[in-house]
Amino acid sequence: MDLGLFVREEDDWTVLAVSGEIDIATAPSLREKLHGLLADGRLHLVIDLDEVTFLDSTALGVLVGVLKRARTEGGELRIVCNQPRVRKVFEITRLDSAFDLCTSVEDAVKGGAQD
């Protein structure tokens, strides 16, 4: 199953909208896309997970890696996540406290950590 990855610019942020299921089969394409954006100098990233129907620990590993790299290079990473089943994965692993989880792309590009 393919992962949908759509990039757009909003204000000074690069928004990556992801759709589909993220697991060991699809996480490599997400990792490649995000590290490609960072390599292009797009250091202020919003990852919109609202169209993601499934996410496992492999996906979390990718996001943690990107968060570390973005911060190391002086950037920021914010995540839009409203789906209870996806949000629950962040909560169980306590990663909700490591990421800026936002309720909309608009909130993310304005200030982040709105909730």
Place this chain on the structure above:
Amino acid sequence: MGDRIELDVPARPEFLSLVRSIVTLIAETGSKLPDRRIEDLRLAVTEACANAIDAERRKPQVERRPIVVRCDLEADYVVVEVHDEGGGYDPAALASDPDVTRPARLMFERGLGIPLMRELSDELELRPEGAGTTVRLTFTAHLRR
């Protein structure tokens, strides 16, 4: 004695989505677990199968075996076992990861699968079996969170 369904699945990532869909349907059809517990099962089984596939993929291609997924269905609980022949795991390596509740844990990119399985299931058992590992996950109708 309830029903048992057993699947032999090629140890390739592209089959993972199919396996979790089938196991989810099996649990929905053969048990009375509520939807939220079915969701927990879907994620935990994915984690177990991903680890099993990873274990098989560490072997040379000609030696790789299918992973085995067994579902035991009772009215009020489901047991899913995932078996690989991937050489087993090192319990000491697992113990060295910081606990999931510690701040230092947050920056580890790997090793989140077993804590997730532990949180999502009512019982998690990892045991050596054959040339590899069997992960046994038990889910009851009880809502954990």
